[in-house]
Amino acid sequence: MSYPEGGAVNPARFYDSPMARILVVGASGYVGRELCRVATAAGHDVVGTRLRGTPAPGDDARVLDVTDAAAVRALMAAVRPDVVVNTAYMQDPPHARPVNVGGAGHVAAAAATAGARLVHVSSDVVFGGTSADPLREDAVPSPVHDYGRTKADGERAVAAAHPGAAIVRTSLVYGGPDGPASRHERVALEAARGERDMAFFSDELRCPAQVTDLAAAMLALAATGHAGPIHLVGWEVVSRHAFAVAIAQNAGADVTTLRAAPCPPGRPAALVLDGTLARRLLPSARLRGVSDVFGPAGYENDE
Ligand SMILES: NC(=O)c1ccc[n+]([C@@H]2O[C@H](COP(=O)([O-])OP(=O)(O)OC[C@H]3O[C@@H](n4cnc5c(N)ncnc54)[C@H](OP(=O)(O)O)[C@@H]3O)[C@@H](O)[C@H]2O)c1
Incomplete structure (x- = not known):
């Protein structure tokens, strides 16, 4: 059989079998948990990892700290996955850099050694957000804050250790x-109910991704040989404020309490990821926009 474009480490095991052994690193997290659910429902043999969090009901997720290279190698050798999906990350110092760069590199190196396909999860914040033009995968990362820099450096560490890895850049992930x-x-609802005082940026543009759509698209991506970055986001560009309004309105909360404000300096304002490659490579993947998920009545963008 022939594989789509890709790197050297793309075992036939996954492509030839409807059931693969999938290791989800960060299965106790928001994206990882949904990925485990979707992959299990699709008939795959799923092994998850957690660190401090609670495993999903019925999941006996193994404890793994990705900053421990020896532990990563040992788990990879014990599980022998066909596919590894790394969703583990931390947003803030002091853990963000060791996990998002060092840990990502350890997972990538161990997956390469094990001959496993790797899907690494990254973020739209690898870009600086200075223009509302859609960003393709070949745009040069230009992060403007520390977290974004760790995600961009993590992408580089993964590509160096596992050149065949697919690197998924996604945006605000939500359930609907x-x-x-x-x-x-949760934050939008707390603000709408007056339980949290915060403003939502009316000029911060993102392409939110529904979590089940994202999980299914990542599984479909694992079955290709695509190497390098790919943007898996909802097709619709919305402001942070419009996104919060859609969430609150759908829950029947009072949206007039949601304060809009301009994005302050030092934050990426426009992170509009171009999803053309995903639509071409994964034609049956569903990557809905916010108005598809919440319905047009629950959504009106800021001008
Ligand atoms: N959520 C979003 O809106 C969004 C947007 C763009 C990109 N992303 C990307 O999507 C990915 C998943 O995000 P998420 O929202 O699902 O995150 P999350 O809910 O915070 O989950 C993070 C996961 O990472 C694990 N983890 C943290 N430190 C670890 C370590 N040292 N070793 C092993 N595992 C560790 C956590 O384990 P424990 O909980 O067990 O400690 C948890 O399972 C990340 O790469 C993130 O950058 C997310």
Whole structure:
């Protein structure tokens, strides 16, 4: 059989079999948990890892600290996965850099040694957000804050250790009415209910991704040989404020309490990821926009 474009480490095991052994690093997290659910429902043999978090019900997720290279290698040798999906990350110092760069590199190196396909999860914040033009995968990363710099350096560490790895850049991930609630949804609802005082940026543009869509698209991506970055985001560009309004309106909360404000300096303002490559490579993947998920009535963008 022939593989689509890709790197050297793309075992036939996954492509030839409808059931693969998938190691989800960070299975106790928001994206990892949904990925485990979707992959298990699709008939795959799923092994998850956690660190401090709670495993999903029925999941006996193994404890793994990705900053421990020997532990990563040992787990990889014990599990012998066909596919590894690394969702583990930390947002803030002091853990962000060791996990997002060093840990990502350890997972990538161990996956390469094990001959496993790797899907690494990155973020739109690898870009600086100075223009509303859609960013393709070949745009040069230009992060403007520390977290973004760790994600960009993590991408480089992964590509160096595992040149065949697919690197998924996604945006604000959320569940919508039929999915698990994300922290973005909890925050918007708390603000709408007056339980949290915060403003939502009316000029910060993102392409939120529904979590089940993202999980299914990552599984489909694993079955290709694509190497390098790919943008898996919802097709629709929305402001942070419009996103919060959609969430609150859908929950029947008072959206007039959601304060809009301009994005302050030092934050990426426009992170519009071009999803053309994903649509071409994964034609059956569903990557809905916010108005598809919440319905047009629950959504009106800021001008
Ligand atoms: N959520 C979003 O809106 C969003 C947007 C853009 C990109 N992303 C990317 O998507 C990925 C997943 O995000 P998420 O929202 O699912 O994150 P999350 O809910 O915070 O989950 C993070 C996961 O990483 C694990 N982890 C943290 N430190 C670890 C370590 N030292 N060793 C091993 N595992 C460790 C956590 O384990 P424990 O909980 O067990 O400690 C948890 O399972 C990340 O790469 C993130 O950059 C997310």
